[in-house]
Amino acid sequence: MVPANAAVKIPLEMPVVEKRVRNRAATEQAILDAAKRLLAEEGFQNFGINAVARGAGCDKQLIYRYYGGLNGLVEAIGTDLGSWVTDRIPDDTGGMFLLTYGDLMERLSMLFLDALRADPLMRRIVAWEVSENSEQVRRLSEARSKALAGWIERMRGSLVPPKGVDAQAVNAMIFAAIQHIVLAAAVSDQCAGLALKNGKDWEKAATALKRIVRGVYG
Amino acid sequence: MVPANAAVKIPLEMPVVEKRVRNRAATEQAILDAAKRLLAEEGFQNFGINAVARGAGCDKQLIYRYYGGLNGLVEAIGTDLGSWVTDRIPDDTGGMFLLTYGDLMERLSMLFLDALRADPLMRRIVAWEVSENSEQVRRLSEARSKALAGWIERMRGSLVPPKGVDAQAVNAMIFAAIQHIVLAAAVSDQCAGLALKNGKDWEKAATALKRIVRGVYG
DNA sequence: CCACTCTGTCACCGAGCGGTGAATAACAAG
């Protein structure tokens, strides 16, 4: 018969520990995933080597080995980001015919608004961009804006903005408005006194946005 | 007899030390000033008890004693902030007659744009607002938005927005655009591909902004 | 078997952080 106290020293919880296998590729992926998850959920404030290693369940040394430190890891995130636009934003016209530049910008605005609202990682990166000017964030920023510009170019097709309007400047304003309003909503459910909690609030915001676009581009 | 190595401990640079006088009010002010300067110049990232004390040239203990810690200090900054609007933004119409709501919003946009561009502290606070949701930043945020709302109300006078336009939502968008574009410019001299370095660039941005306002409000 | 590489872990370092208890120095009142 087995003694009662033998229970404490048997197999030593072998089954529980999830034996870590030797697999570099998987570990690298785990680190990258942990980094993205951490950045998305906690923001850039507490984003560091120790936190990522903790999140990935491995030693931080591996981050140095495989990515050359935090910088390299951020760069890897940036590379991943290149596919963000193509993943999250539809590349077609959603079955509509975009006859005018106004049609195009209205649709682009709505797509970008929804995509940004749905992606916490992207939001955190945008917030990071306007808060700091380190080498790290500059890399991220560049990757993001490049992907975005490509997407817009692709959607634009042969449509051209009306004469007499500085489309680049106006569009920068529109995208700035979208980014800021989404960021503000994410942290405080409002922006400049405008509530942004439920779907109805966002309807109003979207309508206002469309109103602005149409006011400029007709 | 005095040992030779006693020389190292004599007068101890008395004359150099700039004798600190006992003056609580002055010290409190020094702390508050240091805090604002530090936040404006370095941003919220490295904003902490130690840094503020170092900047004020006093011991951090005094911050606990006089302000009850960082929270209290931030609150004091918020109180100060109440007077920001009245200090930095003219309260009159600049000699113009604001006949329509469009006139009003155009002028408000320009004033707010210039004021924000000129005030690094305010910019840092806005960036902080969209990056974090701590108790501290919520206090600041509240003070800022309250002051801003009061200013707008005061400027508005009896002018009313045109029917059929959700002015609150549209204005939130406009202010969001201004804030984001100024923040982005402050860290990277550009926003969404639009260069924002010299006065000429800002002219274009301002024109685009006015175009948007006029597009909605006529 | 050995020797070697590759993956992963551990222990440690110096520095900075927020926070606290006790000492010290200037002034005021008696």
Add this chain to the structure above:
DNA sequence: CTTGTTATTCACCGCTCGGTGACAGAGTGG
């Protein structure tokens, strides 16, 4: 001078951070 109050500094704590060198073990080739 003595006593007490108030402004200011100092010394220290525990913790986390980024970073590094040494080590353990699995796999691989001879």
